[in-house]
Amino acid sequence: MEATVAITKAETLKPKPDPETLQFGKTFTDHMFTMQYSSEKGWFYPEIKPYAPVEIDPAAMVFHYSQSVFEGLKAYKNEDGEVILFRPEENFKRLNRSNKRLSIPPVNEELALDYLRQLLELEKDWIPTAEGTSLYIRPFIIATEPSLQVAPAHRYQFFIIMSPVGSYYPEGIHPVSIMVEDHFTRAARGGTGTAKTGGNxxxxxxxxxxxxxxxxxxxxxxxxxxxxxxxxxxSMNVFFKIDGEVVTPQLNDSILQGVTRKSVIELLEHWSVPVTERKITMQEIFDAHREGKLEEAFGSGTAAVISPIGELTWKGETMIVNGRETGDTTRDLYQTLTRIQTGKQDDPFNWVMKI
Known part of the structure; x- marks a missing residue:
């Protein structure tokens, strides 16, 4: 059953940006989705309305105690002009996992996906079709109760905003240089590292x-x-191909459960490529490189899909990976995932959802 949403259309539509000059998260569509929450009513009044600034109390708890979560996914158009999403149900599952960690009430995942579907139907002309472009979708929830008490809020607002984005690799996919950080900490076990929240x-x-x-x-x-x-x-999960086996850190309280990460693992298993989730030390990576066994390395995430790593610097030592060239497995993963996401290749996993 379709979720009921109040829809107010913009009186004046903005001109669509040039797909050749798109920047990430700088241009936004004509409309956005919002929904309110109170401890008395639960989630209520879902609404699609013109994109506009939000009026919020200076004492809103999100400003003071960072009670917020967000997601990121993309919409594409296939060659038949149909709007398609890549595993959106996984994003809303993760949104609720983040909600739980941040003491935010859960949303109904099926309804949230239907709200997104209706927003996309209204904004489908904003989806760029040039190679490598897409419509980035940002669902997020913030605590709006005006209070300085150090406790979970009783009022929240759920938003979905959307932004047409250009190719992450306008000049082609190239391996990047990575610095291993041994002082600052992104997250620790027992913290919020496994949640998608702004402070991370x-x-x-x-x-x-x-x-x-x-x-x-x-x-x-x-x-x-x-x-x-x-x-x-x-802000990506990371993989290493060592002596023919792909390894990635096993999930814990400080590692984000990436949708692309999950897809990479399932795709490698489908190809019968050995892939293992386990604890990996930096010393193991260093030793594998020294022994000539570190064959490839790459990150995975929504924005880049796959980002090859060409070198790693750790404790003053630089490790060159695959001659700073994109490895075969890395390239195959990138090409296969992006072609499935855009409907250019068969999807044997039922990952793609048509709107």
């Missing part, structure tokens, strides 16, 4: 700035206790 990302800015100053594209995060075990790269 702003806490990484210092380390990212340091990496950029030293000529690196991203940071490789180690565990927050021993600074020994590999966890994530930038």
């Amino acid at each position: 990302y702003s806490a990484g800015y210092n380390a990212q700035a340091k990496a950029s100053q030293e000529g690196h594209a991203q940071v490789l995060w180690l565990d927050g206790v021993e600074k020994k075990y590999v966890e994530e790269v930038g």
Whole structure:
């Protein structure tokens, strides 16, 4: 059954941006979705309305105690002009996992997906069709109760906003340089690392700035206790191909359960490529490189899908991965996932949802 949504259409529509000059998250569609929550009513009044600034009390608890969660997924158009999503149910499952960790009331996942579907039907002309482009979708929830009490809020607002984005690799997919961070901590077990919440990302800015100053594209995060075990790269999950086997850090309280990560593992298993989730030390990566067994390395996430790693710098040592070239497994994963996502290749996993 279709979820009932109040729809107010914009009187004036914005001009669509040039797909050749799109920047990530800088341009937004004509409409957005909102829904309110109170402890008395639960979630109520779902609404699609013109995209506009939000009026919010300065004492709203999100400003003071960072009670917020968000998601990120993309919409595409296939060659027949149909709007398609890639595993959106997984994003709303993860939204609720984040909600639970941040003491935010859960949303009905099926209804949330239907609200998104109705928003996309209204905004489908905003989906760019040039190679590598898509419509980025950002669902998020913030605590809106005006209070300075240190306790979970009693009022929240759920939003979905959307932004047409350009190709992550306008000049083609290229391996990047990564700095292993051994001082700053992204997250620790028992914390909020497994949730998609804003503080996890702003806490990484210092380390990212340091990496950029030293000529690196991203940071490789180690565990927050021993600074020994590999966890994530930038805001992505990370994989290494060592002596024919693909390994990735096993999930724990400080590693995000990525939708692309899950898809990579399932795709490798489908190809009968050995893939293992386990604890991985940075020393193991270093030793594998020294022994000539580190064949490939890459990150996975919604924005880039697959990001090959060409070199790793750790404790003053630089490890060159596959001659700074994209490896076969990395390239195959990128091409297969992006072709499934855009409807250019058969989807044997039923990952794609048509709107």
